[in-house]
Amino acid sequence: MQHQALWYAARMSFGFELPTDPLERVAMLENLLVARATGDMSASNHDYEQLRRDLIADPEIKALLPAFVRTCRTLDVFWPFIKNQAGTYAERRQIIGEAFTPLVEHLEGRNRSPGDLVVSDALQSFDADGVHAVWSKALSRRNQDPEGAITVARTLLETVCKRILDDIPVTYTDKEDLPKLYSMAAKALNLAPDLHTEEPIKAILGGAMTLVNGLGTLRNRLSDSHGRGGKPVRPSPRHASLAVNTAGAIATFLVETHLEKKPKS
Numbered sequence: 424m425q426h427q428a429l430w431y432a433a434r435m436s437f438g439f440e441l442p443t444d445p446l447e448r449v450a451m452l453e454n455l456l457v458a459r460a461t462g463d464m465s466a467s468n469h470d471y472e473q474l475r476r477d478l479i480a481d482p483e484i485k486a487l488l489p490a491f492v493r494t495c496r497t498l499d500v501f502w503p504f505i506k507n508q509a510g511t512y513a514e515r516r517q518i519i520g521e522a523f524t525p526l527v528e529h530l531e532g533r534n535r536s537p538g539d540l541v542v543s544d545a546l547q548s549f550d551a552d553g554v555h556a557v558w559s560k561a562l563s564r565r566n567q568d569p570e571g572a573i574t575v576a577r578t579l580l581e582t583v584c585k586r587i588l589d590d591i592p593v594t595y596t597d598k599e600d601l602p603k604l605y606s607m608a609a610k611a612l613n614l615a616p617d618l619h620t621e622e623p624i625k626a627i628l629g630g631a632m633t634l635v636n637g638l639g640t641l642r643n644r645l646s647d648s649h650g651r652g653g654k655p656v657r658p659s660p661r662h663a664s665l666a667v668n669t670a671g672a673i674a675t676f677l678v679e680t681h682l683e684k685k686p687k688s
Contacts, residue, residue, distance in 0.1 A: 441473060445484065446530040448474055452492070453523045459498045460505040460515040468498050483562060487529055489522035525567065561667045569663035576663075576670035577601055577638055583674040584608040587681045601639035605632065605673075612680045631676070634669050641666060 442448050452474045458466035475492060479485045485493070495501040509515045561579055564572035584604040588595050593611050595604065609615045609632065616629040641662075658666075 441470065445478075445481070446527070448478060449484070449523065449526055449530060452478065453519060453527075455498065456492075456501060456505075456519050457516055459502055460519060461512040466498055471498050472496065484526065484530075486564060487526035487567065489519075489526075491522065529566075561670065565663045565667050566660045569658040569660050572663035573638075573641055573658055573666040576666040577641075579670045580605065580635065580638065580674055583677050587612070587677060590681065590685070602632075602636045605635045608677060612677065612684060614677075614680060631673055635673060638666055638669060 442451060452471065455466045455471045455474070475496070478488060479493065491501060491504055495504060505515050505518070508518055561572050561575040564575060581601050581604055584601075584607070585595065587608045588604070588611065591611050593607060595607060599607070606615070609628070610618070614628055614631075616625045616632065619625050619628065641658075
C-alpha cells in the first residue's frame with residue numbers, strides 16, 4: 424500500500440491534473456475505490472468526488488456506473504459499504520471489477536455498433552443539446568435496459584422529426600404518433616416513396632417507412648405479448664440493438680437530407 428500512498432502524495436505535490444479521457448477517468452475512479460477497499464486510507468476523497476461528479480453528469484456514463492458509485496458520494500461512505508460486502512481484499516477487488524466491467528467495455532467500444540460514431544457525429548452536428556442527448560441515452564441502455572432502449576429509440580426518431588418539422592416549418596400537433604410524424608417529415612423532405620418513380624429508390628424509402636412503423640409499435644407489442652407461462656415477453660439486448668441501430672440510421676438519413684436541402688447561411 425505504501426507505493427499507492429506515495430503516488431497520491433506525489434500527484435498532489437506536483438499538481439497533476441485529472442485525466443480528460445473518459446476511459447482513463449473511469450479507470451482512475453475504479454483504482455481509487457480499490458485502494459480504499461484494500462485498506463489504503465490515503466486514496467484521495469477530493470479526486471473521487473470530482474471524478475464521480477463529472478462522470479455522473481454524462482447521461483451515457485451515468486447509466487452504466489456501478490450503483491455504489493451513484494450512492495456513495497465519498498470514499499468514506501464507500502468504505503463501510505464494501506467492508507460489509509466482503510471480508511477479503513481479493514473479494515472486494517472482484518466486486519469492484521465486475522461492477523465496472525459493463526462501463527469499461529462500453530467505453531472500449533465492445534458494445535458499440537460500427538455505425539454508432541457516424542450516427543453520433545451526424546446528430547450532434549444537428550442538435551447537440553437535444554437530439555444527441557436522446558441518442559446517447561439510447562446507446563447506454565441497449566444492454567442494461569433493452570425495453571427502455573427501445574422506448575428511447577422511438578423518442579429519438581420522434582425528436583428528429585419534430586425538430587425538422589419545426590425548422591422547415593411544418594405544423595404538427597401532440598396527437599401525431601411516430602409513423603405520422605415520420606410521414607410528414609418524409610413528405611417535406613421529398614423522401615416519401617410515392618414522390619419517386621425509380622423503383623430502387625421507392626423500395627429503399629418504402630423500407631425505411633416500414634421500419635419506422637415497426638419501431639413505433641415494437642415496444643408495446645413486446646410488452647403486451649406473453650409466453651407459455653403467461654409472463655410478458657421482454658425484449659432482449661439484440662432486440663434493443665436492432666431498434667436503436669435502426670432509429671439511429673434513419674435519424675441520420677433524415678438529418679443529412681434536411682441539412683443538404685437547407686439553404687446555406
